[in-house]
Each structure stands twice: as structure tokens, then as C-alpha cells.
Amino acid sequence: MSKHTKYGVHRVIEPKGILPQAAYQLDATPSIYPDELLIDVDVLNIDSASFHQIKEACAHDVEKMKEMILSIVSVQGKMQNPVTKSGGMLIGEILEVGSEFHNQNLQKGMKVATLVSLSLTPLKIEEIISINLSNEQVKIKGKAILFDSGIYSVIPNDLDEKLVLAALDVCGAPAQVKKLAKPGDTVFIIGAAGKSGMLCSYQAKKEVGPTGKVIGLVNEENQIEQLKNLELCDEFILESALHSMDVYEKVYELTQGKLADLTINVVNVQNTEMTSILATKDDGIVYFFSMATSFTKAALGAEGIGKDVTMMIGNGYTKGHALVTLDILRENRKLHDYFMKRYASEEN
Ligand code: NAP
Helix, strand or coil, X not given: CCHHHHCCHHHEEECCXXXXXXXXXXXXXXXCCCCCEEEEEEEEEECHHHHHHHHHHCCCCHHHHHXXXXXXXXXXCCCCCCCCCCCEEEEEEEEEECCCCCCCCCCCCCEEEECCCHHHCCEEEEEEEEEECCCCEEEEEEEEEECCCCCEEECCCCCCHHHHHHHXXXXXXXXXXXXXXXXXXXXXXXXXXXXXXXXXXXXXXXXXXXXXXXXXXXXXXXXXXXXXXXXXXXXXXXXXXXXXXXXXXXXXXXXXXXXXXXXXXXXXXXXXXXXXXXXXXXXXXXXXXXXXXXXXXHHHHHHHCCCCCEEEXXXXXXXXXXXXXXXXXXXXXXXXXXXXXXXXXXXX
């Protein structure tokens, strides 16, 4: 097939000629081109920033949330939140492998998790069966299409599929921590009690070793106990990430004025750019994984306080990201069990 179908440009309805993520509307007709994969979707894992926005806009009313999601997908042909612009990912069963799809070893009936955002994945929803407010998973009947360039993971046999879905949604974050954190570093995690926060904390502790430390910022007292029980983070700050100066003072105190070598922002709220920048030392790195990050606020804010930090956009993909994340759950039984309860149980 052509280089255009590889990236899904042929499915863009409006505006023509641009890539599917930036497009407003996609053609989600569930009959595939030769280099596509057709998936019978089971569960959508809506990105946290998007889910949060939809939940608030619908005053936590599940029926209204269903209507809102159905309306977004029927209009745009993809689950891209019009406010946050973010998506999420999905799991489902392969229905058809195009004759020119790059991996001909995939077979009908295999369970896969897509690792590209729902914000670029053509999707048709027939019915929303249920919405789980706690783990942000939406059970549906529907069909999705993966382009030839789209990455995915076949669900491994040794882990629960809902657990895999929840973890893979944020797998770019711990995998980046693995690349960025060095022995002896101070790593500051903003939003340490969240899904990516916990995975990042575990990976960071492993990378910095006994000579480094991991400081976790949480906004509720009980989250400290929870993280201690899971043996995540070495020190804690109980403060809202919105209170930049208070957080700065506490990081300053805990690091004897040195500040963090690496700050990982994994919250799901706006206006935390300056908290991240202030807490990081000159020449340090800030990794903005949060989808609520504003490029303008980060760029002008850092300049405004004369801070020379490297700021990284949280690319959801880095090589080997799925494996790094699933291995964390294989290595750390406590975290595995906590995630099972929190994200994979039918009751929550
Ligand atoms: P999550 O589980 O909801 O975690 C977010 C954490 O932030 C929660 O612990 C939350 O605490 C905390 N938080 C919220 N407001 C806070 C505040 N004012 N002060 C301190 N902590 C606060 O979310 P997640 O699934 O890990 O996702 C984290 C972020 O990554 C989201 O923005 C998501 O959209 C983004 N994301 C990015 C990519 C990418 O490719 N870059 C991919 C997936 C997700 P409470 O629960 O107490 O509110």
C-alpha cells in the first residue's frame, strides 16, 4: 500500500491531507484496507485527563457520560476529547488481518491492546455497555481500525487483560524514567499516587539506587500510607501541585537546596508547569507526561524565572515501553495486587 495508508491519512475526512491525530473527523467504516487491522473492541481505557473532563462536564452522571462519549465518537469517528484533545487506548479481539498488514503472524481471535492513542484510531461504537468511574474503563461493543504504522501489544497469558490495559495506557512514563533516571539522582514525582505515578516511582527507585532518592508529591494524606505500604518513594510531600511556592520550599528543604535532578509530572490537572520547573535544578530535566500540560505556560514560565531546565514532552512511546511496564507488574507483587484491585476488579 502507499505511504499514506500506512499512517492513516486515507481515513481522514476533515481537514483533508493531514494526519489522523490532528484531524477533526475520521472515516471509521469497519471494512479494512489491505494494510489495516480490524479489531472487535471490548474495552476503552479513556485517558485520565479526558475522563476527568467528561466526568466533571456530566456531573458524574454515567448516562450523560455515555451520551457524551457516543456523540464524540459518532461525530469524529474517534474518541478524541474535544477539550483535552487526548484519547486513551483499547483492548479487543482481532477480527481481520489485512493481507498487507506488516505482521502476518497475527491471527483472528488474538487479544490485543493498541498502543497508539484513541485520538487517532478510527472507532465505531454500537453500544456502551458500562462505564467504570473508578478505573476509567468503558466497556463497549464496537469496531476499531489499526493502521500499518500503529503499535500494539498482544495480551500476554500471565497477566489479567484489564490490568494490562490499565498499565499499558501509561507505559511511556515508566519507560522514560528508566532512560532518564541515573544512579544517585533525586527524582521528584508529581502525582505519585496515580497510576503512572506508582509505576514511575517503582522504576525511579530501581534506577537511582541506594545513593539516590525518590520524592513523591501527593494531595491526600492516606496516599502516603498507601505508597509506603507498596514500598514506593523514599520521601513524601503532602501538598497540592497547584501550590508552586509551597511545593518548591518543601523540595528545597528535602534536598538541602539542591532540588531535583529529574521531575516527572504525572498529574491530571492544569497549572502545574511552574511547580515542576521550580522544583528542578538548573540543567535538570522535567518530563511532562501530563496531558494537561501547556507548552506556553511551561516555555514562558521557565524563561520568566530564568531556569535552564530541559523540558520534555511526554511522548507516549519509547522503544520497549510495553515490556518495561509489564515487567514492573511481574517484578513487584504488591503493586500487581494493588493494580488488580484498583483497575481490574469488576466491583470498583
Ligand atoms: P491518575 O491515575 O488519575 O493520576 C493522577 C494523579 O494526580 C492522582 O493521584 C491525583 O490525585 C493527582 N492529582 C490531581 N490533582 C492534583 C493536585 N492538585 N495536586 C497533587 N496531585 C494531584 O492518572 P494517570 O492515568 O496516571 O495519568 C496521568 C497523566 O498522564 C494524565 O494527565 C494523563 O492524561 C496523562 N497521560 C499521558 C500520556 C502520554 O502519552 N503523554 C498517556 C497516558 C496518560 P487524586 O486521585 O487524589 O486526585
